[in-house]
Amino acid sequence: MKRELGISIYPDHSDPQADREYIQKAAKLGYTRIFMSMLEVTEGKEKVSEKFGNIIHYAKDLGFETVLDIAPSIFDDLGISYDNLHFFAELGAEGIRLDEGFDGNKEAMLSYNPEGLAIELNMSNNVAYLDNILSYEANEPFIYGCHNFYPQEGSALPYDFFVSCSKRFKGHGIKTAAFITSHEAKYGPWDVNDGLPTLEMHRHLPIDLQARHMFATGLIDTVIIGNAYASDEELEKVAAVDRYKLSLGIELVPDISDVERKIIAYPNHFRRGDITSMAARSTMTRVVYKDTANPVHDNTQEFQIGDVVVGNDDFGKYKNELQIVLEPHSDSRKNLVGKIPQDARILLDFLKPWTKFQFVPEN
Numbered sequence: 001m002k003r004e005l006g007i008s009i010y011p012d013h014s015d016p017q018a019d020r021e022y023i024q025k026a027a028k029l030g031y032t033r034i035f036m037s038m039l040e041v042t043e044g045k046e047k048v049s050e051k052f053g054n055i056i057h058y059a060k061d062l063g064f065e066t067v068l069d070i071a072p073s074i075f076d077d078l079g080i081s082y083d084n085l086h087f088f089a090e091l092g093a094e095g096i097r098l099d100e101g102f103d104g105n106k107e108a109m110l111s112y113n114p115e116g117l118a119i120e121l122n123m124s125n126n127v128a129y130l131d132n133i134l135s136y137e138a139n140e141p142f143i144y145g146c147h148n149f150y151p152q153e154g155s156a157l158p159y160d161f162f163v164s165c166s167k168r169f170k171g172h173g174i175k176t177a178a179f180i181t182s183h184e185a186k187y188g189p190w191d192v193n194d195g196l197p198t199l200e201m202h203r204h205l206p207i208d209l210q211a212r213h214m215f216a217t218g219l220i221d222t223v224i225i226g227n228a229y230a231s232d233e234e235l236e237k238v239a240a241v242d243r244y245k246l247s248l249g250i251e252l253v254p255d256i257s258d259v260e261r262k263i264i265a266y267p268n269h270f271r272r273g274d275i276t277s278m279a280a281r282s283t284m285t286r287v288v289y290k291d292t293a294n295p296v297h298d299n300t301q302e303f304q305i306g307d308v309v310v311g312n313d314d315f316g317k318y319k320n321e322l323q324i325v326l327e328p329h330s331d332s333r334k335n336l337v338g339k340i341p342q343d344a345r346i347l348l349d350f351l352k353p354w355t356k357f358q359f360v361p362e363n
Contacts, residue, residue, distance in 0.1 A: 001175060003215060003243035006033030006224035007235075008179075008196075009059075011051050013187055014228065019055050022229045027062040029239035033177070034059050034066040035146075035224050037189045038074055039099060045078045049091065056092035067095040067120050067144070069189075082110065089115035096120065097146055101129055108136035111143055120144035123176065124157060124198070126165045134172065145169040146177040149196040149226040151188055156200035166219035177222035180210035182234050185227035196226030205343055208237040212247050216350040246350055246357040248324075250308055250338040255297045259289055260310050260337045263322050264359050273353040279309075279323040280351045286311065286321040294320055298336035304328050306340040306348065308359075324351065 007026045009019050023034070038052070056066045068088060074080075080087045088096055095118030101107065111119045121130060123145040134140065147165070150156035157165070162178075169176050180202055181195035188196045195203050202210040207230070214220045225238065241247065250264065269282040296312045303309055307325040311318040315333035323334065326348065340348070341362065351357065 001173075001221050004033050004222045005031045005211075005238060005243075006035055006177070006222055007031055007230070008035040008037070008188070008224060008226055008228055009055065010037050010187065010189055010228055011055055012037070013189070016051075016055060018229065020058055023055075023059050023062060023064065025232065026235060027059075027064065029235055031235075031239065032063055032065060033222050033224060034064045035069065035097075035177075035179075035226075036066050036093075037069045039069055039071050039189055045080075045087075048078060049087070053091045060092045065094040066092065067097050067118065067146070068093045069097045069099055071099045082106070085110070085113045085115050085117050088117060094118060095144060097144075098122065104129075104132035105136045107133045107143075108138035111139035113142075116142070118142050118144045120146050120177075122146070122148060123165050123169055123178075124148040126161060126168070128168075130168055130172065130174070140172070140174070144175045144177070146222075147179065147198040149179040149181075149188070149198055150200070151190050151192045151194055151196055153194040153203065154200065156197050156203065159199060159201055162199055163217065163219065166217070170219050175222070176220050177224055178214055178220045179224050179226035180207060180214060180238075182207060182225050182227050182230035184231035184234055185225070185229055188227045193227065198226075201346070206237075207234045208241055209249065209344055211238045211241045213346055215241065215243050216246055216347055242358065246347060246355055247360050248347055248357060249341050249344040249362045250359045251341060251363050252338040252361055253298055253336055256337050257294055257297070257335075259292045259294050259320065260335065263289060263310055263320060264308070264337065264361070266322075267358065268356070269322065269358060270354055270356045271351050275353050278327045278329060279325050280348075282322040282357075286318055289320040292320065294335070296332075296335065299332045299334060301336065302328055302330045303334070303336065306342070306345045307336055308338045308340065309334040310337050311335075324348070326351075
């Protein structure tokens, strides 16, 4: 399934012109999904229709798919029915996210709505909710999944639980989404804003690393910035993330050679299939650069987990082979060329046999 990026808009808390400017910036960078909250709606149907319809149609013209986050109370507040979703289709929405669930059969029936709206389910509960819905012969192409976000420090999902929840959906081929958090954005749907991530471990990480980690899990198709408004720099950093290839940040050493810079930038790194526990080996660079000298430097220390090394002129046929250190060891035939930052080492767990990867220099 193709992967995409999204932003969040909160029309009940924001300025319409600022929303438009934010949407336009994101559109130019390749964002295609909008999460829009209707949980705080307090005005009448006519005003809600105008406020939400204007911004959704504006976004739609720029190529965005908007999913509205709704609660059961909104149907009573607006005098509409779950049996008729025409109101949301008229607004221009492509789907509705059910913040609270029903009995399974109700969700299955909703997935056959004549407006063709996607029905997005809450993924952040590790129960057989999805299985129950699918057992009622739901219209699967119109069932999406999306995790919650958590504005309170310490309240977001632990990683292992997130994986278990997400596998329930990915196992059925359901389109999935989750949230990362901006460190510049000022608000979300509630009056507490300690960031809006799905994963607690992401709350204080760089925003692009959050996105790289989400995509690296292979469990999330759509990564959405949960709070508004992310800065221009943050939007650009997330947009630059490769959504399909594992991307490892690296801080290069001052004495790195020209050939080692080329090796770092080599576009076709992959971990050998016959793996070793000591290091992840990318061996094609020793073939490509077999005739290029690589003098000794930074080769006498003990290499630590996350160090990136390249074979030097003393390493015979292994000269110019790149390795990512997974166990501390010493070997003077290898030059230290860079270090994967401490926070980014969470990505080392995804270096499986044959994993394709690339480096993103940070200095």
